[in-house]
Amino acid sequence: MAQRIDVKDVNIYYGDFLAVEGVSMSIEPRSVTAFIGPSGCGKSTFLRTLNRMHEVIPGAYVDGSVLLEGVDLYGPDIDPVAVRRNVGMVFQRPNPFPTMSIKDNVLAGVKLNNRRITKSDADDLVEASLRGANLWNEVKDRLDKPGSGLSGGQQQRLCIARTIAVKPQVVLMDEPCSALDPISTLAIEDLIQELKKDYTIVIVTHNMQQAARVSDKTAFFNIAGTGKPGKLIEMDETATIFSSPTEKATEDYVSGRFG
Template sequence: MAQRIDVKDLDIYYGDFHAVADVSMTIDPRSVTAFIGPSGCGKSTFLRTLNRMHEVIPGARVEGTVAMEGVDLYGDDIDPVAVRRQVGMVFQRPNPFPTMSIQENVLAGVKLVNKRISKADAADLVEQSLVGANLWNEVKDRLDKPGAGLSGGQQQRLCIARAIAVKPDVLLMDEPCSALDPISTLAIEDLIAELKQSYTIVIVTHNMQQAARVSDRTAFFNIAGTGKPGRLIEMGDTGTMFSSPTEKATEDYISGRFG
């Protein structure tokens, strides 16, 4: 299930614009890795290269390697569609499919791979995924109601259920709580702590307390100025990063003396 990711000398470009420069890092399986840093520093862009979602934007390209258990995701014979089935993603704003019921939403990804899933298997998978996303008790009586009718926090957990229903190896979360109230945020954070038992989780967050609460390791990205590429400044155990970071820039950012 959970897999380790090795990123080596990764540069990301949008056309001529050099967005992120020279990132190398290792992301451990069964752990939560948090990316922090000021807006525009490239942490979301970098996150999206881990499942090749950045390619949705025309002109985007990368140099370097992203290897999952030794297999380069950017190898010539690798299909981005297959990568995305292996690496799930949860977005900043909850985005359940509005035309689908709760149950259909959970099954949306599964139906792409396995069109003939039996009713019983589908029901099992829906329950299992919704339980996994801590949402089952709240929605079990209205699985056929529209997913868009849930609260924001419930919608985000529905999106997590949808992502884990396809049984990915890695789960990417791009500021998953930034559109949610504190109570929903807490629910998602608890969920992240449970999910890391079986998945490799990478989370981008603007909330430093959140990074400190949920992550095992933290990576700090920064940008030298407008138009310059973002860089990975420092990465380490979350405890160390927040108590005694090596770099001055990290300390300034964490203690709020910066942007």
């Protein structure tokens, strides 16, 4: 299921403005890669290029290549919708569809992709996805109740269940715990460790401790100043980034001297 991502010389634009410049990196399958760096340095913008969500913004585009198991996601014959099916996204704030039941929320992506599914298969998929998101035992007796009735942490796990129901190879998470309390954050972090057994996980986080706890590799992004493009400064094993980084800017950031 999990797949490798190779990024080569990616530049990201909003119209004429170069937002992120010259990023190259490899993201290993069945691992967690964390993107860290100060606000405005392009972490989330770069994350959205990995499933072609960046270009949804009018005038936004990318040059360079993003290879998923050797296939360029920006190739001329590649369907962006198919890319987003293979590379799922979990957003900063939980966003279950408020008028849908818990069950229908899980199945939303499957139905959106026009996959025909029997009631029995649908029930099995809902259970498997909710178990995969470590939510089944909490909601199995109220699957027909609105997803919006769950707590914030449960809603975020419901969104993760919705993401994995379509069986992606990669799961992107854009600050998935920033709106959650500490107990819910711990539940999501534990879940990330479970999910990496089957998926390639990429997470943007402002929380240094979270990056240190959940990720195998960490990429540090920075920006030289307002109006300048964000850049990847260095990427290495997480333990190395936090204990003996190569670049002084990385050391200053992870030690709390700026950011």
